[in-house]
Amino acid sequence: MNTPRPNLPLAIVAVLAAVSSFALPFATLTRAFGGQAAMVVHPGIVLDFTGFLPKTLPDFSGTTLLIWLTLLALFATAGLAWFVPRLVWIGGVATVVLVISSFVAYAITLDAVQAPLLAAGTPYRRMPFVNFGPSVWAFVAFFVGIGAIVSSLRASGRLEGFFARVTGAVIPAISIGLALVVCGVLILVLQEPPGLDKVAASFGRDWFARVDLLWFSYSMLFGPILPKFRPELDFAPVWQSLSLATPLIFTGLGLSFGFRTGLFNIGAPGQVVMGGILCAAVGIYLPGPWFIIAPLCVVAAAVGGGLWGALPGWLKGRFGASEVINTIMLNNIASGVLVFLIGANEYKFFGNTVTLPFKAEGGEAKSLELGAGGRLASITDPFTFARDGENFMALPVPFLLLGLILGLATSTGNVQSRAIRTGIGGALGLGLGFVLGAIPVTGAMQTAALNMSFVLAILAAGFVGVFLWRTKWGFELRAVGLSPKAAEYGGVNIAKNTVLAMAISGALCGLAATHFTMGGALAEYRLKQSIPADSVGFGGITVALLGQNTPAGVVASSVLFGVLGTGGLRLDQALDDISREIVTVLQALIVLFIATRGFLSGDFLRSINNQKKTKKEGDK
C-alpha cells in the first residue's frame, strides 16, 4: 500500500465530465407538451426550442458560479485519482455536494420568479418555467462524484460484501444499458428533435436538440417510477406501473419456475388464456358471497393454466416430446378456443345450430360480466377514508406489510436473525407510514386498476421462493434442472417432476388472468379478446431472464417493465414519430443481450463468479 497505483480510468472520466459541461445541458427551464425544451448550458447560456420563453430571464450568476466550483471539484477528483487515490472520496463528496447545490440555487432562482404568480392564482401550466428540472450534465457530474466515492470505498475493501452480492445483476444491468443505447439510436433516427424548426440551424443547436431529445425520452420512460408532484400530488403513474407489472410478475414467476427445473415454458400466453376462461366461467356462473367465489375464481385460474401446462409436461415425461414446440402449439390452440368461445353466440355444426352462452350480446368479442362475488377490490379500497369530500389512502398498514415483506425477503441466516430483520422492517415501515400519513386517491389512480391481484402476485413470489428453496419437492425440481442424469441417479422420478414443474409453472401463468378478469384491468370485469396474453406471456420470459430466475428479481424487473410501459405510453403521446411499442423493442433487445451474456468475455464472468464464491467461503 506504500505506492498507490493511480486510478487512471477515474481521472479520465472526471476530466471528461468537467469538459462536457460546455457540451451537455445542465438543466431545463421549461418543457412544452410536444417535448420542446428551453435549457441552460454552462456558463449561463440559454437555448430556447419552445419559442415562448419570457423576454427577460432571471439572473443565473449564482448557479453559474457553483457550476464553476463543481468543475474545480471534478478536476480535483481527477488530480486525487492520479496522485492520491486513497483520498479520492473527498473530491467525490465535493462534486456531489456542489452539483446538488448548483441545482438548488437554480431552482430557488426560478421559484423566486414563479412564487408571486402562483400566489396571484395563475394555474400551474401557465407558469413561465413549467416542468423545469435537472438535465444530462447535472446527472453526469452527480454520478461521477458517486463513482469516485464508491471506488474509494471499494479500494479500502469496505464494499466487498456488497459487490459480491450484486454480481448476479451485472449481466442484466449491462444488457439493459446496451438495449437503452440501441433504442436511443432508434429514437434519434426516427424522430426529428421537436422544436428544431423554431430556431436557426447550426451545428450547436442541432447537437443540443438531439441530446435533449434523448434525455427527454429516457426521463419519460423512467419517469413513472416517481409520483407526479405538479400541479398536485398524484400517484397515478406509480399505480399504473404496478398495475402493468402485476401480470408480468405471475408469468415471470411461472417462466423462472420452469427455467429452474430445466424447462422452457413458452406456453405462458396459452396458459393465461385458459386460466382466464376458467376463472371467468366460475365468476360468471357461480353465485355466492365474495369470500367463497373470489377464492374459487383464483383457484380456477390456477387450474386452467396448470392443466394447460401439465399437458406438455406429461407429453414430455411420457413420450419425450419437446415442451418448447408443444407449448407453442398450445398457445395457438388456446387463442383459437378463446376466439371460438367469445367470438360468436351461435355456431353451425354440420348444419345444426349450437348456442354458446359465454359471450356477451353485441358485436364486441367479450364474455359475460363476472358477478360481484368474483371481483377483486382495488388496492386502495381497504385503506380509503374520506375527509372534506376527498378520498385519501391511509399508509401505516400498507407500509407495515411492505416493511415486513422487504425485511423477510432480504433476511438471511437462522430463524432468529430472520425474525429480527423482519421485525425491524415492519417497524420501519409502520413508522414511515405514520410519518407520511395518507395520500390523496385520484380518479386516475382508480382507472389504473391496481387491484388485489398485485398482493396475490407478491404472495406467489413468496410461495415460489419457499417452495423451490425450502421444501423437498423444490430441492428435487432444482436438482433435475441442474443435472437431470445426476438427479435420476439420486432416485428422483424425472417424468413425475416434469409434469409437476410444468403444472406449477402453468398455474402461476394462469393466475395472471385474475388481474384481467377479476381485477377489471380490461376496463370491465369480463374476459375480452383484447386480453394481452402474448405480451404478458412473452414479457414473462424477459422478466424471468432479467430477474435471474429469482422471485425478488422477477418482482423487481416486472416493476421496471411496468414503469417502462407507463412511460412508453406518455412518450407516445408527447412525440409524433415514436410509438409506445418502443418498449417492446427494448424488451426484445434485453432478451437478446442477456442471451449473449452482455457480450462479456468468459474470463470476466468467471472472475466475478470466483469473487462470489471466495466471498461465500469466507463467510463460512
Add this chain to the structure above:
Amino acid sequence: MDIAVILVVLATTIRSTTPLLFAALGGMYSERSGVVNIALEGIMIFGALTGAIVAQQLETPILAANPGATVWWTAWVGVLAAVLVGALIGWIHAVVSIKYKADQVISGTAINLLAIGFPAVVLQFFYNNTSDSEKVQNTLPLWGIEGLAFSPLTYISFLLVPITAYVLFRTPFGLRLRSVGEAPQAAASVGVNVFRTRYAAVIISGILAALAGAFLSIGNLDGFNRGMSAGQGFIALAALIFGRYQPWQVLGACLLFGFFRALAIRLGGDNILPSALVDNLPFVITMFVLAGLIGKSRAPKAIGKPYP
C-alpha cells in the same frame, strides 16, 4: 361437388401453402444444421414489413407523377429488400446462438418479440399509425390461367422443394450441413467448418422465411398489417416436424395444412364447422406427431446444442 368449388379450394390451398412452404423449408436448413429456429414467425413478419414498405415507398414518387402508372420492378425490389433483411435477422440469430452459444430458443424468442414491437415503431414513422402500411398498388404479378393464377413466389416456393432435396442430399454442402446437425464433433474431425456451415444454414433459413413474409404482404395482399402472419411461422414449424425434416414430406405437410386453411375459409361460409376450430387442426396434429401417436418425427441429434 361443383368443379368450380373444387377449383377455388385448390387455388386457395396452393396460396395458403406458399408461405408455409417457404418458412418450413427455411426451418429445415437451420434445424438440419443443428440450430433451432423458432424465429421463423418473427423473420416472416420482418420480411412482410420490409417488402411492403420498400415497394410502397418506391412507387409513391412514380404514382405522384402519374396516378394510374403500373411499374413492374418496385415489388421485385421489395422482395429483394425483404431477402436482405431476412438474411440480416438470420445472421443475428446465428451470431447470438452460434458465436455466443446462447440458448437458441431464447434467441429465437427475442427475435419474435422484436417482430411484435419493431413493425409498430417503423409504421408509426412512415404512416403515423401502428398497425397498417399504406396500400401497395403495384404488387407482384399473377402468372397462370384464369382461376389458377399465382404469384411468381408461389412457383418459386414449390420449385424450392426439389432444389432443397437436391442441395441437402446430393451436394457436399448438404452433406456437411446434415453432418454438423447430427454429429458436429465428428464432422469437425474430418475437416468440416462447423461454424461456417451453421452460419450459412441459418442465414438461408432467414432468407426463405423473409420470402414467406414478402409473399404475404406484396404477393397475396397489397400491404402490411400487424396480424397478417397469424402464427403461420409456427404452423410452418409444425409442418417441418410433421414432415419429419424431409423435403418431400414437408411439402405434403404444408399442402395438408394449407388445405386445412382453405377448408376453414370454405367451411366458415358453409356452416359445417366453425373456422376457429378448423384453424387449430395443424397444431393438434403436430402434438400427436411429437408424442409419436401418428408416426414418429426424429429431430437432428445435435439440435439446440451450441458447438463448443
